[in-house]
Every structure is written in C-alpha cells, then in structure tokens.
Amino acid sequence: MTNIHDFLAYLPGTCKQLVCKDILFAYYDCLQSQHRVDIYTHHSYLTFTISGGKHLHRAGKTWTLTKGCCEFVKKGAFIQEMYIDEGYRAITIYVPDPYLQNLIREHRRFYHVKTTPNQHTEQIIELTVNETTARFIQTVLAFFSNAILPTETVLEERFQELVYALLTNPANHNLVTYLNSLTERPHVSLYEVMETNYMYNLSLCDYARIACRSLATFKREFATIFNTTPGRWLIQKRLSYAQTLLEITGKSIADIVFESGFENGSHFSRAFKEKYGIAPLHYRQQNQKNLTAIGGI
Known part of the structure; x- marks a missing residue:
C-alpha cells in the first residue's frame, strides 16, 4: 500500500x-x-x-x-x-x-x-x-x-x-x-490499530508505524495481547471478513480479495479453501442454496 x-x-x-x-x-x-x-x-x-x-x-x-x-x-x-x-x-x-x-x-x-x-x-x-x-x-x-x-x-x-x-x-x-x-493515554492502542486496519494489505512495518512502535516492540506486544503471531492473526481475521462479504454482499471475488487485504486472488483462494474446505465461489453458491432452502421452509 x-x-x-x-x-x-x-x-x-x-x-x-x-x-x-x-x-x-x-x-x-x-x-x-x-x-x-x-x-x-x-x-x-x-x-x-x-x-x-x-x-x-x-x-x-x-x-x-x-x-x-x-x-x-x-x-x-x-x-x-x-x-x-x-x-x-x-x-x-x-x-x-x-x-x-x-x-x-x-x-x-x-x-x-x-x-x-x-x-x-x-x-x-x-x-x-x-x-x-x-x-x-x-x-x-x-x-x-x-x-x-x-x-x-x-x-x-x-x-x-x-x-x-x-x-x-x-x-x-x-x-x-x-x-x-x-x-x-500514553500509547496508541495496538488492539485498536489492528482491529481497525486488518482488512488492508499493510506490512508488519506499516502496522508498527501506525501504532508508533518499533517492529520488535510491535511483535513483542502483539504476542502478549493476541497470544499468536501477527501473520496468523491477520490471515484469520481477513478470512473471516471475506467470508462475511461472500455471505452478505454481491461483490465479485476480485473485489472481496481487494477489500479484505489479500495480496492476490490465488493466495486468497488457497487460504480460504484450507480453512473452510471449499473454494470461495462454491462457498457463496452453497450459502445461497442454504438460505433459499431455509426461506422455503
């Protein structure tokens, strides 16, 4: 970015x-x-x-x-x-x-x-x-x-x-x-920085700058707050956000990739399938079928 x-x-x-x-x-x-x-x-x-x-x-x-x-x-x-x-x-x-x-x-x-x-x-x-x-x-x-x-x-x-x-x-x-x-407050809230910016394709250095911390301090404090690494946390948050966009919007897969912070479509599709066991487009189609079935009951 x-x-x-x-x-x-x-x-x-x-x-x-x-x-x-x-x-x-x-x-x-x-x-x-x-x-x-x-x-x-x-x-x-x-x-x-x-x-x-x-x-x-x-x-x-x-x-x-x-x-x-x-x-x-x-x-x-x-x-x-x-x-x-x-x-x-x-x-x-x-x-x-x-x-x-x-x-x-x-x-x-x-x-x-x-x-x-x-x-x-x-x-x-x-x-x-x-x-x-x-x-x-x-x-x-x-x-x-x-x-x-x-x-x-x-x-x-x-x-x-x-x-x-x-x-x-x-x-x-x-x-x-x-x-x-x-x-x-003496310091910018690292939690707030991450929760309001995870859906953008920023580097860890970028997140650290927004939080007014050195990269080493950012990683150390991140582990204390979230009990995981920034990379793992970001991928899960972005996948969850992309899942929501697939379910409630009609946006194209390309737009969802862009708006949920993934570097490219291949990375998104691979990560999504690994987590949910199904490709993003098929997930949307399946979700729509389920909603239609529920509405017809």
Missing part, C-alpha cells in the same frame, strides 16, 4: 508543500491516474476540499469529500476513489500524534467541553467550517501562491489558530472527544 504522507514527503515535486517542524502542508491540484487505490498514513490529517471530490471507503462505510468540506482523518488505511476525468484541489495537513498531544494539552485550558472517556468516534470526523476556518484556508492558499515562503513561526501560529477555532466550535464535539482521548 502507498503511504501517502511518505509519498509526498519523499517526492516533493508531486504537489506544492510547506513544512513546519513535523507538520506537512500539501496543496493538491491534480488528476488521479487510477480510479481506485489503497492508501494509508501513519499521521492523522486535516483536509479541506477546495474543488472536485473523492470517496474514502473503509470497512463497509463511505465518506464523500466535496467542495467546502473539512474533515479530520485518523491515521490508518482507506480505499480512495476519485473520478479520473475530474480535477481535485485540496489542502491537507499531516500532523504526528506527539505534536497533537502537546498542542491539545496547551489549549485545553482555553475550551471547556465535557467528553465521555473511551467514547467512540468515527475514523473520519466531519468538521464544521466557520469564518475563522475559511480565513485560514485562504491564508494558506496565499502562502502557496507567494514567491516568498512564510517562516516556520508564522506557519505554526496560523495552524495553532486553526486548531483553536476548531476546538472551540461546539459543532466539532467529536473532534474534541478524540483529541482529548489522545492526550489521556
């Missing part, structure tokens, strides 16, 4: 960029060469759609990002879908967890929002844009257009003003809830 943050950072000519400490500001104004791609990032990000649109798919849910939308996207993996013949313009700001944690601790005294500990928030949090947010977008667009780039100090000040505006807007309660929870 493509780590979109690293892709931009290591290929700065891909789109206009500004860097402030560990924060990456990216200005997209391009066509996507592929209709549907798997992407992930080990940093969460804020994204503002200026024109065009795209879909982000994740575990059976779809978010549509269109002109004027503002979203906070938690780190992890997605299927990104765009229309090849339409342009897409957006400002996206990638921010590592440690910077977010420090920033929220500094700002917490300025806003007073009661949140429930361990409250669930979606992987993509839709935000309300107010006048301050709109001014920020215009300011950053001007930064990208100017021949003289802003200093890191100016860029960071504008970003912190944006965060403050978002946090103090009552409509963005879910963002406050998530960021507060981020500051209240």
